[in-house]
Amino acid sequence: MATADEMKALGNAALQGGNYTEAIEHYTKAIQLDGSNHVYYSNRSAAYLSKGDANNALEDAISCLGLNPQFSKGYSRKGAALHALKRYNDAIAAYEEGLKSFPDDPALTKGLSQVKRDKDGPPPGQSSGGLFGPQTMAKLALDPKMRPYLNDKELMAKIQMIDRNPQLLPTMMSDPKVMGFMQNMMGAAGGMDEEEAETQPAPTPAPTPVKQQQPKEEVKEEPMEEDWSDLTPQEREKKQKQRDAVAAKARGNELYKAKKFEEALAAYDEAIALDESNMTFLNNKAAVYFTQKNYDMCIEMCNSAMEVGKANMAPFEDRSKALTRCAKAHQKKGDLGTAIEMCKASQLEFYSKDTQRLLKTLELEKKKADASAYQDDSKAEEAKQRGNDFFRNKQWPEAVQEYEEAVKRAPKNAAIRNNLSAALCKIMDFNGAKREIEIAVDLDPKYVKAWARKGDIEVMLKENHKAMESYRKGLSIDATNAACKDGLRKVTSSMGSAMTEEERKERAAHAMADPEIQNILNDPVIRQILQDFNDNPTAAQKAMSDPLVASKIEKLIASGIVQTA
Numbered sequence: 001m002a003t004a005d006e007m008k009a010l011g012n013a014a015l016q017g018g019n020y021t022e023a024i025e026h027y028t029k030a031i032q033l034d035g036s037n038h039v040y041y042s043n044r045s046a047a048y049l050s051k052g053d054a055n056n057a058l059e060d061a062i063s064c065l066g067l068n069p070q071f072s073k074g075y076s077r078k079g080a081a082l083h084a085l086k087r088y089n090d091a092i093a094a095y096e097e098g099l100k101s102f103p104d105d106p107a108l109t110k111g112l113s114q115v116k117r118d119k120d121g122p123p124p125g126q127s128s129g130g131l132f133g134p135q136t137m138a139k140l141a142l143d144p145k146m147r148p149y150l151n152d153k154e155l156m157a158k159i160q161m162i163d164r165n166p167q168l169l170p171t172m173m174s175d176p177k178v179m180g181f182m183q184n185m186m187g188a189a190g191g192m193d194e195e196e197a198e199t200q201p202a203p204t205p206a207p208t209p210v211k212q213q214q215p216k217e218e219v220k221e222e223p224m225e226e227d228w229s230d231l232t233p234q235e236r237e238k239k240q241k242q243r244d245a246v247a248a249k250a251r252g253n254e255l256y257k258a259k260k261f262e263e264a265l266a267a268y269d270e271a272i273a274l275d276e277s278n279m280t281f282l283n284n285k286a287a288v289y290f291t292q293k294n295y296d297m298c299i300e301m302c303n304s305a306m307e308v309g310k311a312n313m314a315p316f317e318d319r320s321k322a323l324t325r326c327a328k329a330h331q332k333k334g335d336l337g338t339a340i341e342m343c344k345a346s347q348l349e350f351y352s353k354d355t356q357r358l359l360k361t362l363e364l365e366k367k368k369a370d371a372s373a374y375q376d377d378s379k380a381e382e383a384k385q386r387g388n389d390f391f392r393n394k395q396w397p398e399a400v401q402e403y404e405e406a407v408k409r410a411p412k413n414a415a416i417r418n419n420l421s422a423a424l425c426k427i428m429d430f431n432g433a434k435r436e437i438e439i440a441v442d443l444d445p446k447y448v449k450a451w452a453r454k455g456d457i458e459v460m461l462k463e464n465h466k467a468m469e470s471y472r473k474g475l476s477i478d479a480t481n482a483a484c485k486d487g488l489r490k491v492t493s494s495m496g497s498a499m500t501e502e503e504r505k506e507r508a509a510h511a512m513a514d515p516e517i518q519n520i521l522n523d524p525v526i527r528q529i530l531q532d533f534n535d536n537p538t539a540a541q542k543a544m545s546d547p548l549v550a551s552k553i554e555k556l557i558a559s560g561i562v563q564t565a
Contacts (some may be wrong), residue, residue: 003034003278006246008040011047017174020051038067038074045077050172052158054084072102079111088119116167149181171384172262211218245275246382252284261288279309283322286329295329302326320350327358336366371408380409384416387423407436414444421453433457448474452483455491463514464491520552529553530562 002010013027021326027044034040047061051422061077068074073096082091095112102108119476149155155177162169162178224540231239271281281436286301305322327342343359346352387402403420410416417440440450453473458467468491474484483532512518520526529549532540544550556562 002029003246004030004037004040005243007033008043011043015043015047015050020047020175021059023047023049036067038071039068040063042071042073042077042221042327045081048076048166048202049080049168052154052159052161052172058085070101072098073107074098074110076105076107078117079108083115084168087304088115091115091228092119116443124275126326139173141368145184146181147398149177149184152177153478155181159357168305190286197471220329242278245271245278245281249281249284256284256288256291261292264288272415277308277312277548279314279318281306282308283325284316286322287326290325290329290332295332298329299326302329316350316377318354320346320355324358324486325351325361331362331365336362336369340366371411374408377413380406380413381427383409384419387419391419391423391426394426394484395425397425400427410445414440414447414450417443418450418453422455430457430460434461448478449485451477452481452487455484455487457488459487464494466490466514468554517555520556523552525549526552526556530556 007026007030011023011030014020014023014026024047025493027040029274030037030040031044036316041060045057045064048057048060058078058081061074061413064071064077065074073167073508077092079091079094079098082088082094092112092115092172095108095115097107099112099456135508138498156174158175158178159181162172183257193316205535216550248267248271252264252271255264255267265285268281268285268288271278275281282301282305286305288297289301290294302322304326306319309322320450323342323346327339327346331335340359340362343355343362346355347359353535383402383406387399387406390402392395392397400420400423403416406413417436421433421437423442424430424436434454437450437454437457440447441454444450451470455467455470458464458470468488470493471488474481475488478484495501525543526549529540529543530553532543544553553562
């Protein structure tokens with residue numbers, strides 16, 4: 001996390017670039033990190049005034065002076081804000097109060113003269129309505145090109161500020177909206193009096209002129225330097241060391257980006273020597289070691305950073321980053337348990353979605369690693385034999401438990417899966433049995449005994465069309481297999497046997513839940529053939545000569561969807 005000084009520097013850059021909202025955000029963060037520094041309030045006051053928010057500018061100026069009454073810029077900020085609010089007497093009082101302590105300050109002297117001049121009235125010849133008086137604004141409202149500008153509340157607030165204090169115009173011109181308003185205003189309001197505006201037809205809108213790159217007027221902001229006048233020599237030395245440390249860190253960052261890792265480490269060591277209370281420098285060293293794949297040193301630096309961070313009350317986000325980097329180093333070393341603990345500790349310091357995703361990934365990796373470490377073929381065989389003993393003694397639950405242990409020890413053993421499927425059938429868990437036998441035939445597609453058991457289970461589930469296919473696959477591997485031959489014979493004979501209406505409905509309901517049956521029924525060719533069985537039997541019989549069509553019709557008959565006479 002950035003320091004207050006770093007946020008102030010970002011605010012200064014944004015202010016000088018005309019990005020007033022961004023500047024205010026950076027100064028606000030600096031104040032949140034160090035609310036006792038009057039310079040941050042002074043700078044934010046300047047940003048508010050540049051944005052056109054004189055009320056907030058005045059509040060920050062008052063806060064600045066409350067923290068340090070001997071800060072001359074505080075009086076300048078206060079006077080400028082009061083001037084913008086047209087509180088001329090209060091502005092004069094603010095400038096004069098500052099001049100009592102700082103009689104030679106040029107900013108206070110200039111500000112006082114400007115307020116007195118504006119208080120005495122506009123220069124001769126200037127309309128009492130100001131630069132943007134009612135007549136001018138009425139003319140602008142008639143121009144279609146100006147209406148979007150006039151409807152922009154933030155822009156019009158700035159225009160009103162300029163109207164009250166024309167001295168702000170050079171500063172405000174750095175805002176693209178103000179510049180666009182002024183450019184369009186020159187073309188819209190120039191030369192046309194009120195009577196002409198009412199009687200003349202509206203001119204054809206000219207094409208929007210291409211904005212030419214205008215030389216950006218330099219914002220004459222006073223340098224935003226930190227005031228050390230009220231610090232002791234020791235405090236000044238400490239401040240200077242901290243500033244030098246930040247500069248060394250920035251140099252280290254550039255070297256790190258250039259992959260000059262040893263030089264980057266040296267720069268970070270220089271920063272640490274200047275300011276031992278900043279954990280960021282240690283954390284940056286850890287990042288270098290991580291990139292170098294020196295994970296032990298990375299972990300050591302992260303631990304040191306945490307010690308420094310806790311001792312100096314570093315931001316929780318910085319401490320969280322150190323713990324997350326430590327977790328990643330442990331992950332690279334294969335110590336997933338410690339990595340998970342580091343992630344959890346990081347989330348307690350400061351919650352991060354990225355760290356939460358890392359934690360979930362680590363937990364999944366550990367689960368897989370633990371499962372892999374648990375595998376042991378010899379122990380799997382021992383558990384299988386115990387399961388066989390329980391199965392022979394008709395102790396089905398115990399057999400299931402031992403077979404499941406064997407599966408954990410040898411998850412790719414098809415024979416163990418087949419035995420588990422048989423045991424699950426005995427306790428009437430047909431869905432579980434089907435799941436295990438399908439895994440078995442995936443592991444070993446030539447395992448005939450598994451195909452036979454798969455067909456038996458599908459018959460129990462009233463999925464005769466699937467059972468036929470399973471038995472046939474087994475017979476394609478071993479044409480003499482008795483279990484597959486007997487199973488196929490029973491399924492085929494059941495297709496022509498009489499069933500009650502309730503049995504037909506139950507079997508058809510099972511079949512309709514099968515995506516394969518749904519696809520067959522949605523096939524327009526099959527639907528036409530089914531229609532032909534009633535309307536044109538000859539055409540239907542001819543279509544049945546196609547083996548693929550015959551196979552699909554046979555599945556519909558086996559499933560109970562299609563009934564035969």
